[in-house]
Amino acid sequence: MNLKNFINDLEFKIIILNNCINIVNYEDLILLSEDKIIIKSDKFSILITGKNLSISKLLNQELLIRGLFKNIEFR
Amino acid sequence: MKSKVRIKVVGNNLNRFLMRLYKKNINIYEVKKNSKYEYLIVIDYDNYDLVLKNKTIYDVEIIEYLGFKKIKKKIIKNWILYILIVAALIFVMFLSKLTFKIDIITNDDKIKNLLLQELKEQGIYKYSLGKSYDEINKIKGNILKKYNNILEWLEIKRVGTRYIIRFEQRLTSDRINDDKIYNIVAKKDARIIDLDIESGQIIKNINEYVKKDELIVSSDILLNSEVKNIVTAKGNIYGEVWYNVNVKYPKNYSKMKKTGKRLITYSFNFFNKKIMFKKDNFFDKINTSDKIIGNLVLPLSFNKETIEEVKIASKASVDEAINLGLEKIKDSLEENEEILYYKVLKKHENDDLIEVDLFVSVKESIGKYILK
Numbered sequence: 001m002n003l004k005n006f007i008n009d010l011e012f013k014i015i016i017l018n019n020c021i022n023i024v025n026y027e028d029l030i031l032l033s034e035d036k037i038i039i040k041s042d043k044f045s046i047l048i049t050g051k052n053l054s055i056s057k058l059l060n061q062e063l064l065i066r067g068l069f070k071n072i073e074f075r
Numbered sequence: 076m077k078s079k080v081r082i083k084v085v086g087n088n089l090n091r092f093l094m095r096l097y098k099k100n101i102n103i104y105e106v107k108k109n110s111k112y113e114y115l116i117v118i119d120y121d122n123y124d125l126v127l128k129n130k131t132i133y134d135v136e137i138i139e140y141l142g143f144k145k146i147k148k149k150i151i152k153n154w155i156l157y158i159l160i161v162a163a164l165i166f167v168m169f170l171s172k173l174t175f176k177i178d179i180i181t182n183d184d185k186i187k188n189l190l191l192q193e194l195k196e197q198g199i200y201k202y203s204l205g206k207s208y209d210e211i212n213k214i215k216g217n218i219l220k221k222y223n224n225i226l227e228w229l230e231i232k233r234v235g236t237r238y239i240i241r242f243e244q245r246l247t248s249d250r251i252n253d254d255k256i257y258n259i260v261a262k263k264d265a266r267i268i269d270l271d272i273e274s275g276q277i278i279k280n281i282n283e284y285v286k287k288d289e290l291i292v293s294s295d296i297l298l299n300s301e302v303k304n305i306v307t308a309k310g311n312i313y314g315e316v317w318y319n320v321n322v323k324y325p326k327n328y329s330k331m332k333k334t335g336k337r338l339i340t341y342s343f344n345f346f347n348k349k350i351m352f353k354k355d356n357f358f359d360k361i362n363t364s365d366k367i368i369g370n371l372v373l374p375l376s377f378n379k380e381t382i383e384e385v386k387i388a389s390k391a392s393v394d395e396a397i398n399l400g401l402e403k404i405k406d407s408l409e410e411n412e413e414i415l416y417y418k419v420l421k422k423h424e425n426d427d428l429i430e431v432d433l434f435v436s437v438k439e440s441i442g443k444y445i446l447k
Contacts, residue, residue: 029097032090055093058103 012041016072020056021048023063037065047073078120078144079104086133089114095129120144172205176237183244186225190240193218194231205233208367208379233366256307257444259292261285265314265441275308285314285441294447305447314441315415318404320433324396326426331359336384344369344376357384393422396431404435412439 015022023039023046030038030045032055037048053067084092089112096103096118105117115138118126126135140148150157177194179187191200197214199206206214211231219229228243259275266284270277275292279285292308340353342364361383369376401414408414414437421432 029094032094032097034090054106054108055090055103056106058093058097058106060100060102 012043014046014072016069019066019068021065021069021072023065025061026063029058029063034067039063045075047071047075049073077142078147079117079141080120080123080137080144081105081115081117081139081141082123082126083109083136083138084114084116084130084133085112087112089133092130092133096126099125099129101125117141171236173236174199174201174203174205174233174238177201177240178237179240179242181242186242186244189222189225190218190242193221194238194240199231199238205236208365256294256305256447257309258290258294258447259308259310259312259442260445261287261289261291261312261314262441262443263287263314263316265316267291267312267314267441268438269313270310271312272308272310274306275310288443291442308444310442311411311440312442313411313438316437316439316441318433318435318437319420320400320404320435322396322400322403322429322431322433324399324429324431326429330388331361331385332388333361334384334386338380338382340380340382341367342378342380344378346374351380355382355384357382359385359387361385393424393429393431396429397433400431400433401435404437408437408439412437414438 010025012026013022013024015024026039026041028040030040034053035049035051037053039046039048048065048069049071050067050069053065053069055063056066057064086092093103093106093114093116101118101122103116103118105115107115109115120140120142123137139145177191177199179190181187194200194214197217198210199214211233215229215231219226223245225245226242227245230239230241232239232241261279264284264286267279267281270281272292275294276296277291278293279289279291285291291312292310294305294308295302296304296306336357338353338355338357340351340355342352343350363381363383365379365381367377367379369378397417397419401417404414414435417433417435419431420434421430423430
């Protein structure tokens with residue numbers, strides 16, 4: 001990892017915790033509903049399915065999703 | 076720091092509303108679901124107008140200001156209270172700078188009044204503002220210079236809102252320099268051993284014994300029991316005075332003596348922490364601290380530190396005890412005064428203590444001027 005990346009990390013990351021998913025450096029939010037969320041990164045799309053899905057944080061670079069997750073699919 | 080705002084959004088399908096904000100590049104820092112139809116979201120205050128423009132069928136309302144905006148709103152709401160607090164603090168600081176009492180440690184009313192008057196002229200009086208360290212030093216110097224015939228040493232110390240004045244009267248100032256007529260009487264019981272009289276009628280001569288307050292030199296010049304002239308009595312009278320000195324000297328007595336080496340530096344004090352600007356390399360030392368800047372409200376002060384090197388010696392012998400007794404007397408002697416002789420009356424020594432009774436004969440000034 002060079003210094004530039006360390007200071008300004010632009011790498012796409014998805015962090016899965018107990019009942020929330022934190023996504024960093026995503027490209028676009030395609031769909032947002034209570035049972036399905038689609039997020040696009042530079043290389044693939046991610047389909048998250050579950051129950052009572054909701055957004056807790058929605059920033060240009062970062063996204064925090066809460067709810068009961070059933071499936072995460074990389075397309 | 077950008078101010079944020081928490082808004083309440085009410086409507087159907089609030090996810091669609093969030094998507095709309097996202098598409099408008101509005102950052103959403105926090106989303107809290109109150110119910111399916113009611114969200115509390117945190118956005119930048121700058122984006123609030125944009126949210127209102129795009130709210131369409133949703134109800135949007137500000138619940139709470141956050142960050143700098145919140146502080147600003149609170150200040151605007153409670154400005155009177157804050158102004159009162161600041162004014163009260165300034166008032167307390169002002170009060171702490173005032174002088175409420177001047178204590179002159181003496182029983183001599185004459186010198187006390189003289190000093191009070193002099194201090195007033197120099198700007199130290201009740202309800203006056205406190206002086207700086209340098210100003211106090213200057214005032215001290217001025218008073219000592221003006222009254223050098225009366226004052227040997229003067230200390231002006233500010234403690235809180237009062238000044239404590241201590242002084243040492245000049246003992247050689249027995250001599251009166253005014254136009255009034257004085258007699259000279261004995262200060263204490265003594266045998267006269269030296270008379271150096273400039274004016275006045277000598278009543279008691281060398282080798283005569285005098286009691287305390289007995290007349291030695293009179294202002295009345297007599298001839299055949301008739302007063303021919305009246306002049307003020309002037310002169311120096313030395314007498315032999317006797318003392319019984321009891322010295323109790325512990326066997327593990329430790330004596331502290333200044334070596335003369337000293338370091339003057341400054342320190343910054345914060346609560347009970349002291350940061351010295353220079354460090355000394357003295358093994359045993361005495362540190363005297365004088366406050367230059369500081370007050371009672373803030374636990375900060377800037378001090379001048381005088382560090383003096385001392386040597387601590389531990390000795391214990393009868394000779395030491397005798398020397399200590401003689402030194403005590405020597406310390407109180409003035410110029411031309413001396414110990415004539417001494418005798419050890421009693422010596423007693425046990426495991427912890429040496430006790431010596433001394434009879435000391437001293438030559439000292441015994442004249443005291445009293446108004447006729």
